[in-house]
Amino acid sequence: MIIVGVLGCPNFYLQTFDFEKNEFFISNISSNYLYHGIDWIYTFVDTIYSYDFKVWYFWFMNSIFDSSFDYFFSWYWFFTLSLSSFQLFWSVLLDQYINLSVMKLPYTEDWFKSMLSSKESTLILVYHPELNFIKEAITKEYYFLFLSNIVFSLYELAVPETFYSPIILIPQLLFLVFLAVIFISFYFSYFSTATNEESTVDSDYLVSSLTVEAEKEISSFDDMILGFIVLIYVFGWYFYIHCWSILSMMPELILVFYLFPGLFYIILGVPTFLIYDFGIFFLSYMNGVAKGSVLAVALMFDYIAAIIFYVRILVQSVRLVLMLGTYAGMHDVVLYFSFSQKMFFGAETLWENLNTTAITLDTLSYYMLFTLPGVFIHWIYEILHTFFVVTVQFAAFFAIVFWLYLFLYTFFVIEKQENYLTDKRQFRSNYFKHIYNLK
Numbered sequence: 001m002i003i004v005g006v007l008g009c010p011n012f013y014l015q016t017f018d019f020e021k022n023e024f025f026i027s028n029i030s031s032n033y034l035y036h037g038i039d040w041i042y043t044f045v046d047t048i049y050s051y052d053f054k055v056w057y058f059w060f061m062n063s064i065f066d067s068s069f070d071y072f073f074s075w076y077w078f079f080t081l082s083l084s085s086f087q088l089f090w091s092v093l094l095d096q097y098i099n100l101s102v103m104k105l106p107y108t109e110d111w112f113k114s115m116l117s118s119k120e121s122t123l124i125l126v127y128h129p130e131l132n133f134i135k136e137a138i139t140k141e142y143y144f145l146f147l148s149n150i151v152f153s154l155y156e157l158a159v160p161e162t163f164y165s166p167i168i169l170i171p172q173l174l175f176l177v178f179l180a181v182i183f184i185s186f187y188f189s190y191f192s193t194a195t196n197e198e199s200t201v202d203s204d205y206l207v208s209s210l211t212v213e214a215e216k217e218i219s220s221f222d223d224m225i226l227g228f229i230v231l232i233y234v235f236g237w238y239f240y241i242h243c244w245s246i247l248s249m250m251p252e253l254i255l256v257f258y259l260f261p262g263l264f265y266i267i268l269g270v271p272t273f274l275i276y277d278f279g280i281f282f283l284s285y286m287n288g289v290a291k292g293s294v295l296a297v298a299l300m301f302d303y304i305a306a307i308i309f310y311v312r313i314l315v316q317s318v319r320l321v322l323m324l325g326t327y328a329g330m331h332d333v334v335l336y337f338s339f340s341q342k343m344f345f346g347a348e349t350l351w352e353n354l355n356t357t358a359i360t361l362d363t364l365s366y367y368m369l370f371t372l373p374g375v376f377i378h379w380i381y382e383i384l385h386t387f388f389v390v391t392v393q394f395a396a397f398f399a400i401v402f403w404l405y406l407f408l409y410t411f412f413v414i415e416k417q418e419n420y421l422t423d424k425r426q427f428r429s430n431y432f433k434h435i436y437n438l439k
Helices: 029-035 035-049 059-065 071-082 084-102 109-117 119-127 130-142 165-188 203-208 210-235 239-248 254-278 282-287 297-317 317-336 350-354 360-409 416-438
Strands: none
Touching: 254 297, 254 317, 297 317, 297 360, 317 360
């Protein structure tokens, strides 16, 4: 048996019937060993003096992080096995020492330091539930099936960490913004594209009309850069000046927490900044002369079309919610490898199922023929379901969004442009006919 966390475990218990029959064990054991630890240890040792009580430890537990020989651990090991009258006393000290050796968690941030040194340190599992995964992993790896209970002894470990200086991050950020501006300016520039004589017909009008509208649309993306940076540093998750180092250390945040807010910021920000560029009459300006004689009516219908555009964009977010829900279900299966169908498998995990099954011919045959194939079928279903749902919904989302972009950016311009080219073509045709008639 391994005794872990005697000093601080409220539900500490010994799985031994001789101990449970003892009157001292039936009493309020928690308050006794917490507030009267020395008296409790010696009294309890006297009650179990005739019992052959021993504590087993694994040698490899002390060398998880360091393979060197531990002199302190060896001496306490010797005292625990040799001095039978003080076995429980030495085992308590040894348990605490092993806990500190195993749970070497480097908390270097100021917030963690203040949190661990304050009275609210018991709430750290509320703010950081990931520590439960660490506890579960260590329980399964080192203390599984030994009827022990882990107590986390969190302490400040002075391990030097390397962080990027803000003085280095700011030039990097400015350099990336500069490259983005250069890329947008040259790649989307109308004047840098190769043209021929046929495509340069009425180039003056093209530059003054449709090209200007395209430049306005591209410039609206340029206007978003400063706002995007401000949002990152002011309203971002764990951001401020260390955001880029955190992004480099935890790239999974980019795929989940940063991708979709940034995606919607661009999708909704480009038409919004386009409205900001043109002003309140932007639709009337882009659409040209309205079909009706009343400007207010034309503006009303134009703005209804713009509102419909935003609504259709937001409705497409349902696809992202469905995709994220499917991915979250797959993530739980990957992270825990556990299933909620306890009625089918008889346990939450395969490891628990295998260890709770009596090894007989019938139980082993049932496990190999029904339980294990069911687990693999469920696993394959999760993989294929996630793949198809994420792929289809992702493609449909961007296809419809791009179609809506095309609808917004061409609906108000293409009619005017087509009418102009039609009139110009008709004028050229009439002009050539007139020249032919003169001949």
